[in-house]
Amino acid sequence: MDKQPHLLDIAEFYLRESVAPLAAEIDSNPEAVREALKGLGELSLLGLRVPRKWEGAEVSEETFRTFQELVARYSGALAFLQTQHQSAAGMLVASENSSLKQEYLPRMSNGEILVGVGFSQLRRQGEATVKALQVEGGYLLDGQVPWVTGWNLFQEFIVAATLPDGGAVFGVLPFAEMYQKSGGSITFSKPMELAAMTSTNTVTATLKSWFLMRSHIVSLKPAGWIHENDKKNVLHHGFFALGCARAGLDILESASQSKQNAFITEALAALDRELNDCRTAIKHPPEPFTERLQIRVWAIDIAVRCAHAAVTVSSGAANYSRHAAQRVYREALVFTVSGQTTAVMEATLNRLARSQSLLKTNATTTNFPYQA
Structure with a gap:
C-alpha cells in the first residue's frame, strides 16, 4: 500500500509532462496513442490489478480508479485504449486457465503484449451477434463482434460468444x-470514423466457424452474467467522466487566469466544488443500486457541463477540431455512453429532463446531492 501513492505520482508526472502536450495528436493519430501507451508500459502501469507474482502492481481498487480518472483528465483516447487492456488483464487474473495466465500476465504490465476486449455485444437485446457451439476440443464461433478497440495497436483480444443456453464463453x-486450415476465419472492418478518439482504431470483427481451442478459453459465464456485472460495477465508468470533467475545469482555470473575469472564477469554483462532491460520492457510495445509478449519471452530467463550460470560455476558438475544449467536449460524449446499459440510459435521460424544471424552481438538490 505504501507504494501506491508513489505510483500515482509517477503516473501523473508522465501524463502531465508527456501526454497532455500531445493530447490533440494522441486523439487523432494511432502512432501517437501507441507511443503514449508504450510510455505507460515502460512505467509498468498497464497491469495495475495484476498480482505481483505475475509482475503486476496489484494496487487497491481505490488506487486503480484514481489512476483511471487521472488518465482521462489528460487524454480521453489514452484512457479509453488502456482500459481495454486493463480489463483483459483483469479477466485473465480471474481465469482458472493457469497456462493462459502464465503465458500472458507476466508480459501485460509492461506492455510487451497488449490485449483488447470484445464483449459489449452481450448487453444487446434480441438474437446474439456472436454465437458459440461446443465441439470436440473447444468451440466454433460465428458472428460479428460490433466493437473491438485497438486494431493494429493490440496483438490479441478476448471475445465473448453466446452459448445455446444463454451463457457465454470468453x-x-x-x-x-x-484463416484456419479447418476453414475458420477472422476478419476485420476498416477503423470506424468516430467523432472522438479515432486514434484508438475501433473495428468490427467477423468470425466464421472460428475454432476456439480449449487452451485459449478464459472463462465460462452463466446466462445474465453481463447484466449482474453491470449492476455491480455501475460506478466504474464514472471515474472516466470525473477525469473528463477535470479536463474541462483545467481549461476553465486557464481562462480565469488569462481573462480575469470574476464570473469565470465563480463558475470554476462552483463546478470544482460539485466535482469534488461527486468524487466523494463515487468513492463512498451507498448500497442501493438505484442510488449508485444516480451517482453514475451525476458524473456524466457534470462531465458534460464542465466540457460545455470549457467550450464557452474558449469562445469561437472551440470550433477548431484540434482545440482542447473541442476535444474534451467530444470525450464527454464518449464517456456518456461508455458501458451504457438500459438503466444508465434511462437515468441519464431522466436527469436531463428534470434539470430544466429544477432550474426554474431553483431546486438544485433533493435529499441526496447527486440527484438532479
Missing part, C-alpha cells in the same frame, strides 16, 4: 486477419 483471439 476466449483469446488474434487481433489480425487469420
Whole structure:
C-alpha cells in the first residue's frame, strides 16, 4: 500500500509532462496513442490489478480508479485504449486457465503484449451477434463482434460468444486477419470514423466457424452474467467522466487566469466544488443500486457541463477540431455512453429532463446531492 501513492505520482508526472502536450495528436493519430501507451508500459502501469507474482502492481481498487480518472483528465483516447487492456488483464487474473495466465500476465504490465476486449455485444437485446457451439476440443464461433478497440495497436483480444443456453464463453483471439486450415476465419472492418478518439482504431470483427481451442478459453459465464456485472460495477465508468470533467475545469482555470473575469472564477469554483462532491460520492457510495445509478449519471452530467463550460470560455476558438475544449467536449460524449446499459440510459435521460424544471424552481438538490 505504501507504494501506491508513489505510483500515482509517477503516473501523473508522465501524463502531465508527456501526454497532455500531445493530447490533440494522441486523439487523432494511432502512432501517437501507441507511443503514449508504450510510455505507460515502460512505467509498468498497464497491469495495475495484476498480482505481483505475475509482475503486476496489484494496487487497491481505490488506487486503480484514481489512476483511471487521472488518465482521462489528460487524454480521453489514452484512457479509453488502456482500459481495454486493463480489463483483459483483469479477466485473465480471474481465469482458472493457469497456462493462459502464465503465458500472458507476466508480459501485460509492461506492455510487451497488449490485449483488447470484445464483449459489449452481450448487453444487446434480441438474437446474439456472436454465437458459440461446443465441439470436440473447444468451440466454433460465428458472428460479428460490433466493437473491438485497438486494431493494429493490440496483438490479441478476448471475445465473448453466446452459448445455446444463454451463457457465454470468453476466449483469446488474434487481433489480425487469420484463416484456419479447418476453414475458420477472422476478419476485420476498416477503423470506424468516430467523432472522438479515432486514434484508438475501433473495428468490427467477423468470425466464421472460428475454432476456439480449449487452451485459449478464459472463462465460462452463466446466462445474465453481463447484466449482474453491470449492476455491480455501475460506478466504474464514472471515474472516466470525473477525469473528463477535470479536463474541462483545467481549461476553465486557464481562462480565469488569462481573462480575469470574476464570473469565470465563480463558475470554476462552483463546478470544482460539485466535482469534488461527486468524487466523494463515487468513492463512498451507498448500497442501493438505484442510488449508485444516480451517482453514475451525476458524473456524466457534470462531465458534460464542465466540457460545455470549457467550450464557452474558449469562445469561437472551440470550433477548431484540434482545440482542447473541442476535444474534451467530444470525450464527454464518449464517456456518456461508455458501458451504457438500459438503466444508465434511462437515468441519464431522466436527469436531463428534470434539470430544466429544477432550474426554474431553483431546486438544485433533493435529499441526496447527486440527484438532479
